[in-house]
Ligand SMILES: Nc1ncnc2c1ncn2[C@@H]1O[C@H](COP(=O)(O)OP(=O)(O)OP(=O)(O)O)[C@@H](O)[C@H]1O
């Protein structure tokens with residue numbers, strides 16, 4: 001073998017051994033003279049790169065013209081044309097599959113060399129990073145607006161309270177309306193702050209399977225009568241660090257979305273699994289970093305999410321349900337909370353139909369910290385059981401508050417307005433303590449309800465929950481010894497208030 005043959009043999013081996021890039025040597029008609037194994041592999045279930053076949057046929061129809069242009073430019077001689085983006089003809093490829101095609105003239109003889117590189121993973125990663133950066137910017141904006149907005153609300157509330165205190169004849173109702181709207185504004189701001197990851201957290205190390213299992217009654221209620229809910233939870237499950245109130249909120253938002261996406265019958269599945277992501281899997285285009293994760297998934301069999309709106313669903317105020325009362329803050333809150341907990345959210349089409357949302361919590365190793373932290377944050381023992389009448393027109397608050405109170409050992413009767421509450425009492429429910437919203441639809445507000453119940457049972461402990469402060473409402477209820485809890489409140493505050501308000505029953 002002479003020197004030239006040896007070099008040719010070496011290049012042949014290099015050509016064969018190349019794993020990343022598919023390579024083909026083309027004749028002056030754009031037919032394949034030689035293709036390496038990597039190109040065969042890339043072509044998958046599509047047309048194969050056989051010798052003598054036209055190289056352009058390997059590509060999807062809509063990209064064939066671009067590839068043909070690059071091939072003829074390369075055959076026509078230097079300079080080499082720029083790389084073109086294309087798609088291989090393999091019908092089994094995912095919809096976002098993409099390759100980059102580089103063509104250059106052969107040196108010293110007619111023809112061209114083609115290099116085909118799979119850029120699907122790189123593009124996916126880039127898209128997700130851009131998406132993440134965009135949402136972070138929106139988050140900063142939302143956080144900033146929320147902060148200023150809070151200050152404005154404080155001014156509005158303060159002025160309305162002062163006017164109410166002065167007792168302008170005939171304006172009381174309007175002023176309460178203003179205060180109520182400001183209270184709703186404050187709740188909106190709170191959601192925005194959650195999205196901007198600026199909430200104060202009380203994270204705890206907990207076993208995720210157990211924590212989600214205790215939410216089952218709440219989630220069962222949320223899912224609605226038409227739908228089934230299945231939980232597949234290892235118990236106690238992987239350890240994670242999370243704020244329990246926020247975990248509630250995240251799951252509630254996802255289950256409500258799943259319910260809204262399914263018009264008729266169907267099943268919502270909540271599953272939990274430990275997952276280790278390797279560096280290789282991450283290189284496949286995932287932006288979730290390698291490591292050990294606890295993955296909680298919520299799947300539905302609903303209408304799915306159209307690809308063109310998928311990139312926007314985590315945006316605050318993005319909603320396709322504006323007419324049906326959607327604010328578009330559900331998923332942005334989920335994203336904000338998961339980010340603040342060091343985790344991630346991903347969304348994918350479900351198997352067959354529907355959608356799967358996955359919550360990625362960084363796994364916490366070792367059991368020791370759990371015991372210590374729980375001991376430090378646990379409530380004092382001795383649950384004193386009380387009968388609580390809980391009145392609020394907002395279903396979400398009713399559900400969360402009920403769950404918090406029930407898990408503290410209380411018996412809870414809920415009602416959505418004063419009239420229903422009075423009906424429940426009329427039907428024989430004897431409350432030890434009443435928790436009621438102040439502003440409610442219907443004839444009677446929370447203060448009226450408190451008065452009516454007190455008339456029948458003087459001294460009955462009442463906690464009024466309000467979007468504005470005690471000073472405002474205080475006027476109407478001076479001397480009644482009613483406790484106030486300002487919205488938004490934490491469930492732990494509510495449980496403590498109930499504990500302090502009513503003497504324990506046996
Ligand atoms: N499981 C799902 N299936 C289909 N589409 C969904 C699902 N979850 C969310 N979406 C889409 O994403 C949009 C945004 O969801 P998000 O929870 O942020 O707001 P919303 O549900 O519209 O309103 P809100 O939660 O504030 O009441 C929805 O309007 C809907 O189009």
Ligand SMILES: [Mg+2]
Nearest residue numbers: 253257330331
């Ligand atoms: Mg929602």
